[in-house]
Amino acid sequence: MSPASISLGGPDPGSRPLTVSEFTRQVKAVLEGGIEPCWVRGEVSNLRIQPSGHVYFSLKDAGAQLSAVMFRAQAARQSIKLGDGLQVVAFGSVSVYEPRGQYQLNVKTLVDDGVGALQREYEALRRRLSDEGLFDAARKKPIPQMPATVGFVTSPTGAAAQDFMRILIRRGWRGRVVVLPAKVQGEGAAAEMVEMLGLAETLGIFDLIVIGRGGGSIEDLWAFNEEPLVRAVASCRIPTISAVGHEIDFTLCDFAADLRAETPSGAAELISSEFVRFAERTESAGRAISSAIDEAVSRARERVSHGRSRLRLLSPAAQVERGYLRLDDMSNRLGSALRSSVQLRRHRLSGAASRLDRASPETRVQIASHRLLSLWKRLQGASPGSVLNRGFAIVRDEKGRPVIRRAGIVPGQRLEAEFADGRTPLRAERG
Numbered sequence: 001m002s003p004a005s006i007s008l009g010g011p012d013p014g015s016r017p018l019t020v021s022e023f024t025r026q027v028k029a030v031l032e033g034g035i036e037p038c039w040v041r042g043e044v045s046n047l048r049i050q051p052s053g054h055v056y057f058s059l060k061d062a063g064a065q066l067s068a069v070m071f072r073a074q075a076a077r078q079s080i081k082l083g084d085g086l087q088v089v090a091f092g093s094v095s096v097y098e099p100r101g102q103y104q105l106n107v108k109t110l111v112d113d114g115v116g117a118l119q120r121e122y123e124a125l126r127r128r129l130s131d132e133g134l135f136d137a138a139r140k141k142p143i144p145q146m147p148a149t150v151g152f153v154t155s156p157t158g159a160a161a162q163d164f165m166r167i168l169i170r171r172g173w174r175g176r177v178v179v180l181p182a183k184v185q186g187e188g189a190a191a192e193m194v195e196m197l198g199l200a201e202t203l204g205i206f207d208l209i210v211i212g213r214g215g216g217s218i219e220d221l222w223a224f225n226e227e228p229l230v231r232a233v234a235s236c237r238i239p240t241i242s243a244v245g246h247e248i249d250f251t252l253c254d255f256a257a258d259l260r261a262e263t264p265s266g267a268a269e270l271i272s273s274e275f276v277r278f279a280e281r282t283e284s285a286g287r288a289i290s291s292a293i294d295e296a297v298s299r300a301r302e303r304v305s306h307g308r309s310r311l312r313l314l315s316p317a318a319q320v321e322r323g324y325l326r327l328d329d330m331s332n333r334l335g336s337a338l339r340s341s342v343q344l345r346r347h348r349l350s351g352a353a354s355r356l357d358r359a360s361p362e363t364r365v366q367i368a369s370h371r372l373l374s375l376w377k378r379l380q381g382a383s384p385g386s387v388l389n390r391g392f393a394i395v396r397d398e399k400g401r402p403v404i405r406r407a408g409i410v411p412g413q414r415l416e417a418e419f420a421d422g423r424t425p426l427r428a429e430r431g
Contacts, residue, residue, distance in 0.1 A: 028096035031103055037093040040105060041113060044086045059090060067104040080112050087113035118218050122225050126252055134234045135255040141239045143259050145274040147207035153180045153196045160214045160264040167268035173275050184213035189223035194232040201237055211253060212243030212264050224251035233257050243267035388420040
């Protein structure tokens with residue numbers, strides 16, 4: 001079946017199901033017939049060299065991975081030494097290994113990628129310059145904490161310069177920045193930056209030099225790996241900060257400079273950090289001084305107010321006023337004491353008069369008269385005449401004795417009844 005006969009529409013109800021082998025052969029025909037041999041760039045990984053001489057490996061990049069095979073005849077003709085992590089450009093055609101249903105790149109030719117060559121060149125130059133002692137810590141100059149004038153060797157139109165200035169402005173830095181314009185990429189960039197470093201030393205106005213640019217590929221940053229520029233940075237008499245690329249980017253200028261900043265923005269933060277710290281300390285000290293002054297003024301005002309109060313108290317007028325106040329107070333206290341004493345004596349006199357009244361003969365005679373009168377009234381109330389006046393009568397026998405029991409009366413006995421208004425004779429009858 002030709003590749004053109006594969007249907008992309010819906011299933012045909014009358015079609016026969018394909019076996020796995022038949023389907024894989026169709027895929028093989030489509031891939032091998034539809035993709036022309038081409039160049040593929042990637043990083044070598046999972047390298048396996050078989051005893052037979054065949055070489056199996058993968059080509060990968062950030063987004064995908066491709067299985068590759070290079071048979072013994074082609075592998076024997078290659079001049080590069082394969083290894084994991086090597087960047088290569090491979091020429092070959094796609095093939096399908098039917099037993100596994102796996103497609104792979106059948107490599108005919110391998111060439112070293114330019115990035116890989118640059119990386120090897122970078123490592124070789126780094127080792128050579130390091131062996132010379134160019135990167136030794138003993139050569140590093142201290143970075144000034146508060147640089148007044150900073151030179152920035154970079155492209156004046158690049159984003160790095162704008163980010164650098166924006167950070168310094170945002171953090172309130174008060175120094176001066178002079179951009180020393182130079183190409184930072186391409187042919188002649190390293191020479192221009194070397195020239196700007198020399199100019200900075202000649203001018204003699206800079207406390208600190210920053211050299212750098214924004215991020216990019218290794219080719220974009222290669223100017224900062226060129227030996228003349230690396231040596232110029234290392235020998236610069238002015239303290240130097242290298243701020244090239246992003247955090248993961250390292251150039252030889254980073255090793256040669258007195259200090260490496262991860263980015264140009266990071267360099268701006270490093271430069272302004274001490275200024276910000278001192279500014280914060282100054283602001284804090286200013287607040288403390290202001291608070292101390294306010295407190296001192298407040299205490300002085302309190303002392304002045306206290307002094308004024310004491311002065312008013314010690315003045316003649318105040319003493320006269322206090323004398324008047326004391327005189328009034330004593331007068332009030334004396335009047336109160338006199339009134340209290342008079343009232344106490346009046347109370348005592350009243351008590352003595354009461355006791356004298358109770359002890360006088362006239363009072364005692366009056367009291368005795370009242371008691372005698374009361375006893376007389378009680379005696380009158382208990383007298384026979386009083387009893388008779390209340391309706392009672394006294395029965396007497398012939399001898400004039402009161403008869404108090406009925407049992408002592410005999411029939412025919414002569415009796416006498418005494419009433420309030422007189423006496424009446426009585427004779428007892430049989431009852």
